[in-house]
Amino acid sequence: MSSNMTQPIDLRELDLFAFCRKGGSAAGEVAVQDLPRILAETAAQAPASARDEVFTYTATGFAREEAAEPGAPVVQRLFLDLAVKGQVWLDCQRCLEVFADPIATSMRFEVFVSDAAADAAPMDDDELDAIVGSKRFSLLELIEDEVLLALPAAPKHTVCPAVHESLVTGADGEVEPEAPPEEEEKRPSPFAALAGLKTKH
Incomplete structure (x- = not known):
């Protein structure tokens, strides 16, 4: 054998x-x-x-x-x-x-x-x-x-069958797109803007 x-x-x-x-x-x-x-x-x-x-x-x-x-x-x-x-x-x-x-x-x-x-x-x-x-x-x-x-760290459908209502904005039912990481980095920090206002006084 x-x-x-x-x-x-x-x-x-x-x-x-x-x-x-x-x-x-x-x-x-x-x-x-x-x-x-x-x-x-x-x-x-x-x-x-x-x-x-x-x-x-x-x-x-x-x-x-x-x-x-x-x-x-x-x-x-x-x-x-x-x-x-x-x-x-x-x-x-x-x-x-x-x-x-x-x-x-x-x-x-x-x-x-x-x-x-x-x-x-x-x-x-x-x-x-x-x-x-x-x-x-x-x-x-x-x-x-x-x-x-x-197991995935962030499990997601490849294509979701439906969109959760928390992701829908506006009267036309448009889906709010996920912002790319690079765009998020370009957004000014609210704390940085606050610091800029303080320096102008």
Whole structure:
């Protein structure tokens, strides 16, 4: 049997070191209701079905033997590739309506035996992150971490289905456009204008 065949794993207690050394591979679904921090980020007005949705994931471990420099002892480095897809219901900050924001994230992690080893490792690759493994590693928490990191800081529809009344000005119902940052910078500060008046007296 090939060591990299997809096999069922315990997401809450996984021997991550053995998983990576054996070239393990796993794929499946995680229910949103099993991710409390994601539920906390979910919009209050999200449909009831939001709790029944799932994230799909794939996890692949592998080991690499290499020496730091010619003649140096060969060491084994362990890696984990994790990809997660799904959606989170959020409040649009433009129209204030709830919407399903698609999430698709993938990351490669190097697995270390301790915090000290992870801190000492040179991490100059933006596509590589460090995690501390264990024989009872929670892959579920790592999946939740990755979803949280993928959430937008300011969630918005690509195109809002409607405009909130607070953004509509005038009798003709015109929408007040968002001022570009450079225009906002050009606007005189009211405090600067006040200081100018004081200097004229």
